[in-house]
Amino acid sequence: MTIKRLGIVGSGIMGSGIAEVAARSGHEVILRSRQQETADAMLAGMEKSLAKQVERGKLTAEEQADAVSRVTVTTDLGDLAECDLVIESIVEDLHAKRHLFNELDRICGEDTILATNTSTLPVIEMAMETGRPERVCGLHFFNPAPAMPLVEIVRPLIASDDTMAEVRAFAEACGKSPVEVKDRAGFIVNALLFPYLNNAVRLLESGVASKEDIDAAMKGGCGFPMGPFALLDLVGLDTSLSILEALYEEFKDSNYAPVPLLRRMVTAELLGRKTKRGFYDYHK
Ligand SMILES: NC(=O)c1ccc[n+]([C@@H]2O[C@H](COP(=O)([O-])OP(=O)(O)OC[C@H]3O[C@@H](n4cnc5c(N)ncnc54)[C@H](O)[C@@H]3O)[C@@H](O)[C@H]2O)c1
Numbered sequence: 001m002t003i004k005r006l007g008i009v010g011s012g013i014m015g016s017g018i019a020e021v022a023a024r025s026g027h028e029v030i031l032r033s034r035q036q037e038t039a040d041a042m043l044a045g046m047e048k049s050l051a052k053q054v055e056r057g058k059l060t061a062e063e064q065a066d067a068v069s070r071v072t073v074t075t076d077l078g079d080l081a082e083c084d085l086v087i088e089s090i091v092e093d094l095h096a097k098r099h100l101f102n103e104l105d106r107i108c109g110e111d112t113i114l115a116t117n118t119s120t121l122p123v124i125e126m127a128m129e130t131g132r133p134e135r136v137c138g139l140h141f142f143n144p145a146p147a148m149p150l151v152e153i154v155r156p157l158i159a160s161d162d163t164m165a166e167v168r169a170f171a172e173a174c175g176k177s178p179v180e181v182k183d184r185a186g187f188i189v190n191a192l193l194f195p196y197l198n199n200a201v202r203l204l205e206s207g208v209a210s211k212e213d214i215d216a217a218m219k220g221g222c223g224f225p226m227g228p229f230a231l232l233d234l235v236g237l238d239t240s241l242s243i244l245e246a247l248y249e250e251f252k253d254s255n256y257a258p259v260p261l262l263r264r265m266v267t268a269e270l271l272g273r274k275t276k277r278g279f280y281d282y283h284k
Contacts, residue, residue, distance in 0.1 A: 002084075003027070003085045003170040004084055006027045007032065007083035007086035008088075009080070009088040011039055012089065012090075013143060015031060015033075017143065018087060018141050020145065021146050023067040023070040024067045025174045026173075027070065029072070030073075031071060031074070039075065042073065043068075077104070080107060085112065085170060087117055088101070088117065092246070094246075098126055101114060101126040105130035111135070113166060116137075117140055119187075119243045120186050122185070123136065123138040123154050124183055127159070135160070136163070137167055138183065139152075139153060149175075151177070153171065185249070185250035191247070195255035197231065197232055201228075211229040215228065215229050230279075233280055236273075244258040
């Protein structure tokens with residue numbers, strides 16, 4: 001099956017980015033948000049992001065209009081019934097995701113592939129909430145989705161070869177470079193990245209250096225495009241905490257145990273760019 005019609009659940013940082021990627025590459029996109037205002041804001045944000053690409057000469061005004069015309073937003077999950085593929089990109093919480101997979105399984109046609117954009121959670125747990133576990137996999141985009149070429153395709157133990165081939169073809173049609181990985185917490189990138197980010201917070205907490213100097217050191221010394229605190233603010237501190245908790249739950253390795261400062265910042269709602277304050281201030 002060729003994937004033409006994509007459903008997305010969740011209109012946060014990643015849901016919006018994936019919608020833009022898929023619409024730009026010619027797919028029909030139906031994005032479900034729980035609130036109409038959020039859905040409308042997401043559409044406006046996407047138009048703005050595409051307009052910037054037109055300004056930079058990466059897209060024509062006609063392509064921009066076409067991409068926007070391919071996206072519809074809804075608050076009704078039932079509108080995703082006819083999709084070939086649904087990608088959920090809601091909060092990184094296993095209970096919420098399992099509940100959603102159960103609902104999607106009842107709503108969507110039996111051939112629809114149900115995928116999760118989870119960063120770390122066990123995909124098999126979502127698959128087993130459905131009557132089609134062989135049609136469930138992980139499709140992990142990176143942030144910001146329009147700019148990052150990688151997609152991790154996560155293969156749960158009982159996913160079918162057809163499912164894996166169809167989502168790979170979809171990722172490639174979106175212009176992405178997929179890699180396949182087993183259903184193990186953190187997959188490839190986050191299993192390697194999050195001990196580093198967590199230990200950066202540990203360094204800061206122990207007073208070894210300022211956040212600015214730690215960021216400058218990792219940019220200047222390792223050639224990273226941004227330092228760990230700028231990256232944590234981009235990912236979102238709540239999402240980062242959930243990722244570390246899922247990694248710790250799976251491996252019980254102290255490198256994954258969230259540093260107390262990170263937890264305190266999440267409690268204080270200092271979540272990074274999305275709340276305009278995290279390690280840095282984004283109010284200006
Ligand atoms: N932020 C990143 O860098 C990044 C990168 C790759 C993957 N992810 C993954 O993508 C998913 C979404 O992350 P995000 O960064 O877009 O988060 P976000 O906080 O920007 O958005 C989460 C969305 O989920 C919605 N939501 C919360 N609880 C819900 C529920 N019970 N039912 C339905 N919707 C609910 C929120 O209203 C919000 O629109 C997570 O699984 C995350 O791990 C995040």
